[in-house]
Structure formats: C-alpha cells, structure tokens
Amino acid sequence: MNSTVNANSSPKPVRILIVGTGGMAHQHVWAYQKISAVRLVAAVDINPERLRTFAQKYEIPQTFGSVEDAVAWGQFDAASVVTPDGLHYAATLPLLAAGKHVLCEKPLASSARDAVEMAEAAARAGVVNMMNLTYRNEPTMQKAAQLVREGALGEVRFFEASFLQSWLHQPAWGDWKTESAWTWKLSTAHGSRGALGDAGVHILDYATFIVGQEVVEVAGRLQTYNKAPGGRVGEFTLDANDSAIMSVACTGGSIGTIIATRAATGHLNDMVIKVYGETGALDLRYRLGESELHACLGAANVLHGKWEPVDCPAVTYPSNYERFVAAIRGETSPEPDFARGAALQKVLDRAEGR
Ligand SMILES: NC(=O)c1ccc[n+]([C@@H]2O[C@H](COP(=O)([O-])OP(=O)(O)OC[C@H]3O[C@@H](n4cnc5c(N)ncnc54)[C@H](O)[C@@H]3O)[C@@H](O)[C@H]2O)c1
Structure with a gap:
C-alpha cells in the first residue's frame, strides 16, 4: 500500500453524499471535515427527523429520502454508505451504476453472493471502491x-x-x-x-x-x-x-x-x-x-x-477516509477495496455453514 497522501496545494474538490445518518455517520463527517477541499453536499435517510437534525448540525445543504432520489439529483462525486449492514447492497448498486465512488461500511454485504456482485459492479463502473475497515490505519x-x-x-x-x-x-x-x-x-x-x-x-x-x-x-x-x-x-x-x-x-x-x-x-x-x-x-x-x-x-x-x-x-498511515479521497484524486490506491470485502464475506459465509 502507498502509505502517503500527497499534500497538494490546490487539491481537486470532492463532493460527498452521506447515506444513512445514524451513529457511525458522525464519524464519517468528522473525518471528511478534516480533509481539505472535501464538501459534504447531501445526505440520505429514511428517518426524516434524524436526517433533518443531522443535516442542520453539519450544514449539509441537500437531503433525500432515498438513494435513488439523490442519484437523480446527481451533484456529488462520491458517497459514504453508512446504513444498517443488510442495506449496503441496495444502497450501493445505484451509486455504482451512476458512476459514483463509494466508501461502504463493513461488512460489505449480508452474503458473499451480494458482496461479489458489488465488487463486480464496482470493477465494471471503474470507480474508487473501499470498505471501512476502521482499524487498518492503526x-x-x-x-x-x-x-x-x-x-x-x-x-x-x-x-x-x-x-x-x-x-x-x-x-x-x-x-x-x-x-x-x-x-x-x-x-x-x-x-x-x-x-x-x-x-x-x-x-x-x-x-x-x-x-x-x-x-x-x-x-x-x-x-x-x-x-x-x-x-x-x-x-x-x-x-x-x-x-x-x-x-x-x-x-x-x-x-x-x-x-x-x-x-x-x-x-x-x-x-x-x-x-x-x-x-x-x-x-x-x-x-x-x-x-x-x-x-x-x-x-x-x-x-x-x-x-x-x-x-x-x-x-x-492516513485514515480510510483520507485514502478514499486521495484515491479519487488519483494519489493512492484504494485499499481495502470491495474485492477484499467479498473475499472476507466468503469466509464469513463458510464459518456459518452457508
Ligand atoms: N467501521 C466501524 O468501525 C463501524 C462502527 C460502527 C458501525 N459500523 C457500520 O456502520 C453502519 C451503520 O451503523 P450505525 O451504528 O450507524 O447504525 P444506525 O442504526 O445508528 O444508523 C443507520 C442509519 O441508516 C438509516 N437507514 C436505514 N435504511 C436506510 C436506507 N434504505 N437508506 C438510507 N438510510 C437508511 C437509519 O434510519 C439510520 O439513521 C453499519 O453497517 C455498521 O456495521 C461500522
């Protein structure tokens, strides 16, 4: 892994969508707020009250009740998927189909089959895809x-x-x-x-x-x-x-x-x-x-x-969020990626006898 992120005097702006505004989403926001030229432009949640409170707290200008509505609007470069585990698959596929870079929470999906499909869709889309294995950067x-x-x-x-x-x-x-x-x-x-x-x-x-x-x-x-x-x-x-x-x-x-x-x-x-x-x-x-x-x-x-x-x-070692943004800017390789997430998911499925 390339362990350094280039310090660029005028880094390329990156517009971020946050999907899911519960507990872990705050960590994503705090991390992105520390990276220069990253703007939080929109958030999605099915819980309107949580969504409103979250958007007000972090001054996020646009809110949507579904990923599909956010994709139709389209004015973002990348998304953090921070929904409950079972919804990562459904939230991520429309983002990939729209050519957006995705940092998805762990586990990548609820089954190896879904995780493999996500990894294949990300490869086809040619976008930066990463999974938030938080302590990798320890x-x-x-x-x-x-x-x-x-x-x-x-x-x-x-x-x-x-x-x-x-x-x-x-x-x-x-x-x-x-x-x-x-x-x-x-x-x-x-x-x-x-x-x-x-x-x-x-x-x-x-x-x-x-x-x-x-x-x-x-x-x-x-x-x-x-x-x-x-x-x-x-x-x-x-x-x-x-x-x-x-x-x-x-x-x-x-x-x-x-x-x-x-x-x-x-x-x-x-x-x-x-x-x-x-x-x-x-x-x-x-x-x-x-x-x-x-x-x-x-x-x-x-x-x-x-x-x-x-x-x-x-x-x-830069954080996953820093590496995600740096990979979008072409400065480092995105790791751990969805392919890694799918490989891990296969082991978890086998441990459950699936
Ligand atoms: N990397 C880590 O160390 C770490 C730590 C904690 C949680 N997580 C992961 O983060 C994810 C979120 O966990 P959490 O603790 O924040 O859960 P949470 O329940 O606090 O938040 C999930 C949010 O997603 C929203 N949501 C549900 N369905 C949705 C949909 N279809 N579209 C948009 N939003 C939707 C919920 O209303 C809620 O606000 C999980 O995958 C969890 O495993 C990772």
Missing part, C-alpha cells in the same frame, strides 16, 4: 504487517486474534433493549450477521492482513445467548450470533483462531492479535483507543522469551 497494524512481510518472524505458523466488546452486558454506547440502533444488530431479519459479521469481519481482515496469508479452510462455532423473554424485543427477533469463533487454516500453512464477541465483560472495544513465526513473534493490543505492539525477535530473545516494545510512528 500504526500498530501496519507495523505488524510490515514486520511479517519483511520476514522478521520467518514463516508464520500460528496466530490468535480476538475482537472483544461487551455491549450486551453494559450500556456504555447505548442500550440494545431500548435503542433500535443497537437492537437491529441482534436481528438477522434486520440484516445483521451478528458478532461474526460485525466485529468478526474486522478481526478476520486484520489477522489475515498482518499474517499476509488468506484463509483456505474455516470451521465456525457461533453462540446466540438467551437475552430477552421469547428471544424478542418489540419487532426484533434476537437471533443473530453474539459470539463467534473461527478456526482457520491459511494459504501459507499457518492455522489460527479468530474470535469476535459482544459478551466480553470488561472489554468495551478491545483487540488482541498474537502472531507466531519460526524466528519471532508479535503481540498487538488495542484497548480504549490506544494500541501497542510488542515483539520477541532475534535468537537471543526467542531463546529467553524476551519481549520488547516496537516503535510505531503515529503519523505514517
């Missing part, structure tokens, strides 16, 4: 992947990767019993693939990105807890998985476990990724927005099990 992720690529660990043999959340057990971000923004994430009928599709797609991407190998075999174990009387809250049937374990074998001969759970009490949004090679090992921890990387490298350290912190310069 300096520790990039440094860990670089160390593996450079051969610092020798051949990678084994890895363990966990994404630990606890919002089933505490309301720090919101209460799933009363707030639909959380309840839909527990319901397959509302497009959720549970912890597997939500945090699972992140940790599957990060683990395989760092290890530099692709999954060739996967066995999944999923658990949906008994959380509410009759397994329901209002219109929501709470049938999506809450915890997921993937046991995987990879192209380079390594095997590993990949875990995603919403029931890890004590962990709000934490990740642990451990990678073991013939000649060295890495231990990456992300906790409460801070991440650190430790390594056991070199024969003497390996012999004595001695770990040392790895310096990961914070300024090196």
